[in-house]
Amino acid sequence: MKTVVVVGGGITGLTALYHLQKKASEKGLKVNAVLVEKDSELGGKIRTVKEDGFIMEAGADSIVARNEGVLPLVEELQLQDELVYNETGTSYIYTNNQLHKIPLDTIFGIPMSTDSLFESTLVSEEGKRQALKDLEVKNTHFTKDSSIGEFLEAFLGKELVENQVAPVLSGVYSGNLNELTLSTTLPYLLDYKNEYGSIIRGLSENKQKFQGASNKKFISFKHGLSAIIDRLEEVCADASIHKGVATNKLQKVGDRYELILDDQQCIIADYIIFATPHDVTQKIVEHEKLNVPFNNLKNSSLISIYLGFDIPDGTLPADGTGFIVADGDDVKCDACTWTSRKWKHTSREGNLLVRLFYKSSNANYSHLSGLSDRELKEAALEDIRRSIGIEGEPVSVEITDWKDLMPNYHLEHGQSVSLLENILTAEFPGVKLAGASYYGVGIGACMKNGQQTAEEIIVDIERSLIS
Numbered sequence: 223m224k225t226v227v228v229v230g231g232g233i234t235g236l237t238a239l240y241h242l243q244k245k246a247s248e249k250g251l252k253v254n255a256v257l258v259e260k261d262s263e264l265g266g267k268i269r270t271v272k273e274d275g276f277i278m279e280a281g282a283d284s285i286v287a288r289n290e291g292v293l294p295l296v297e298e299l300q301l302q303d304e305l306v307y308n309e310t311g312t313s314y315i316y317t318n319n320q321l322h323k324i325p326l327d328t329i330f331g332i333p334m335s336t337d338s339l340f341e342s343t344l345v346s347e348e349g350k351r352q353a354l355k356d357l358e359v360k361n362t363h364f365t366k367d368s369s370i371g372e373f374l375e376a377f378l379g380k381e382l383v384e385n386q387v388a389p390v391l392s393g394v395y396s397g398n399l400n401e402l403t404l405s406t407t408l409p410y411l412l413d414y415k416n417e418y419g420s421i422i423r424g425l426s427e428n429k430q431k432f433q434g435a436s437n438k439k440f441i442s443f444k445h446g447l448s449a450i451i452d453r454l455e456e457v458c459a460d461a462s463i464h465k466g467v468a469t470n471k472l473q474k475v476g477d478r479y480e481l482i483l484d485d486q487q488c489i490i491a492d493y494i495i496f497a498t499p500h501d502v503t504q505k506i507v508e509h510e511k512l513n514v515p516f517n518n519l520k521n522s523s524l525i526s527i528y529l530g531f532d533i534p535d536g537t538l539p540a541d542g543t544g545f546i547v548a549d550g551d552d553v554k555c556d557a558c559t560w561t562s563r564k565w566k567h568t569s570r571e572g573n574l575l576v577r578l579f580y581k582s583s584n585a586n587y588s589h590l591s592g593l594s595d596r597e598l599k600e601a602a603l604e605d606i607r608r609s610i611g612i613e614g615e616p617v618s619v620e621i622t623d624w625k626d627l628m629p630n631y632h633l634e635h636g637q638s639v640s641l642l643e644n645i646l647t648a649e650f651p652g653v654k655l656a657g658a659s660y661y662g663v664g665i666g667a668c669m670k671n672g673q674q675t676a677e678e679i680i681v682d683i684e685r686s687l688i689s
Contacts, residue, residue, distance in 0.1 A: 223252040223682050227481055227491040229506070231259030233665055234268020234657040235497035236454040237295070237672030239461055245680040253683065255461040256489060258481070261470035264455055267624070267666070270446030274618040275570040276530040276562075277446045281624070282665055283565065283577070284440035284447070289666025291673060292441070299453045300682070301443060306319030306567050308440040312541045315344060315389050316609055317548035321539070329432045329489075330408065331390040332378070334425040343497065344385045352379030357420045361412070369633060370407045371399030377421055389546040393556060395663070396522050397630050406631040412671050419657075444567055447665075469498075472507050472653075473680040478496050479653070493652045493679050497672065500625060500659035511645050519659060520630040523623070524584035525590060527602040528561070533572040535562045537612065538574065545609065552666065553605040554586040555579060574612070578602045581628075595621050629658045654679065 226242055228235045239257050242448070246253040263269075268279030281585075285292055289308075296302055314321040324331055327338035339350055355376040364373045370391070374383045388399050395407055404412050414424020425432065443449035455463065468484040481489045496503040504516040544559040554577040562569035569575050580590050590601060597621050605611045639660045646653050654675050658664075661671040 223254050223489065224294075224492040224686075225256065225577040226493040226495070226679055227489055228255070228257045228495045228497060228659070229481070229503075230266070230437055230463070230495075230497035231257055231261070231264035231463070232657070233451070233667070234668040234672040235259070235266075235495065236264060236451065236458070237669045238495050238497060238656060238676045239671045240454055241459060243461060245677060246683075249680065249684065250643070251683060251687075253680075255458075256464070256491070257461055258464045258467055258469050258483065258489070259459070260466070261632070263516060264463075265448060265451040267627070268451055268649050269622075270448035271301050271528075271620050272446070272591040273620065274530055275573070276528070276575050276618050277565075277568040278525075278530075278575070278577075278618075278620045279442075279447055279529045279562075280526065280620070281445070283559070283561070285440045285669075287441045289438050289664070289670065291670050292666050295669060295673075296441075299457065301449060301452065302454055304445070304449055306442050306565065307579055308442075308564050309543065309566060310520070311543035311563065312539075313390075313656065314542060314545035315348040315386065315548055316545045316553065317344070317385070317551055317609075319552055321542075322608070324390070325524065327429075328386075329425060330394065331387040332374070332411075332425065333382075333422055334429055334432065336422065339382075339422070342382075342386060342509065345382050349379055349385070350379030353382045353422075355379065357375055359569050360419060361415045363512065364404070364412060364415075366412055367403055367633075367636070368412075369400050370393075370402050370404045370411075373412070374399070374421075377600045378416065385548065389548050390589075393579075393581075394544050394581070395631065396524075396628050397632065398583070401632045402608065403631070403633055403636065406635055411460050423538040443563060448465070453474070470508050472650075479650075493682070495654045495656050495675055495679070497656045499657075500629075500655075501626070503655065503659075504528070507663070509649060512642060512651065513644070515638040515641040517524035520632055520633055520635075521626045521659075522628045522630045522640055523587070523591070523625045524585075524628050525580040526620075526622045527578045527580070527598060528618070528620040529576050529578070529606065529616040530569075531612065532617050533574045533612065533614060535560075535569060535572050538563055538610065539618070553608050554584070554590065554601055555605045556584055558580045558605070575618075576606060578605060582677050591623075591625075594639055595619075603606055607670040629660075629663055652679075652682070 269280040271278045325338040333339040418424040471482040473480045500519045543564040559577045656675045
């Protein structure tokens, strides 16, 4: 019997554990599946807090429904009756002390039609004329390894990218657009440019794929995202799950591995999946050849602040679901989600619940990161007063500091991951990397990666039995 150990009990690790057991059962294989998690609860960045009639997510607030494998897994876990979808509405950009609508016919702020371009109040007439060059100028040198910021500016112009696209894309991918590649963000934009001669025309021709990008494409659960964590733990009951135990060291023992835990327990494994942040994995594996590519991977930080009020949700603009802040404005946050508007299930009484985000790329972050919770609450309240005019004391506050835990993909990210894979194959066959540090941010991407990693190991086990 082969032993497979998953280190890390977030969504990637749990999905990997689930598919290890499922595939082994389908193929009649005997696999001893083990999961080790240093925290006392599973879930990683998925953590639902219920307080004062509000449901608040400490990490991501939803899953992109169209991501491959998401809805099939929800059905396998029999959670479909618990599903809730986001409410539709307009997203804004807050700039020059005003809220400006992001035109609906856009994807990440990029126009999907010339009509959408002309509707924007974020771009001047000259900026719109510059963007129209996209319809004429051909791509001669950009590849998927190119900077997405430079690519977009070359064809859509600097003003449109800075005023409308960058606030949205930088918010999603936690980085400067000039330091992010097309391959790790929106690789299809290059395909459209090459095939249709225009980014706008390509998006227009494929509009159906993106139709209603803010229209019920996100899912959660009636009682919060932790529902999927709880169900995965429940259905993986046959596995050996160790909670509240950190993994300290990996050692090779012949053609197998020994994991040393902090309770001095040792686990002998044939395969190991590290579904932990890259810096944690680096310390456990501790191999000189891996240090350079590991050190090339970067993380950023994020402070999330929920404020729940005894004020009706209807005090918000009627059609809005939140705003993103342009650089250098008079509020300190990077973005604000009107959670009770976007997710009706999060406010039992229909009262106002908002969530503010403060990222380490923000010029205010170094000051904010040194504040107490009380001072952070006051900073968030001031941002709410300035941006949407809400006054009053919150009845509920939830602050989460994700320090150095947000993967930040840069121009060399893909090369570093490839080098890590090559070294592990040579030095540690059977040891796999998984999760957001390497293969895509977002819960859906992590679920897909967890499944793929488990399936690779099952195929390898089958192959070893044949040989």
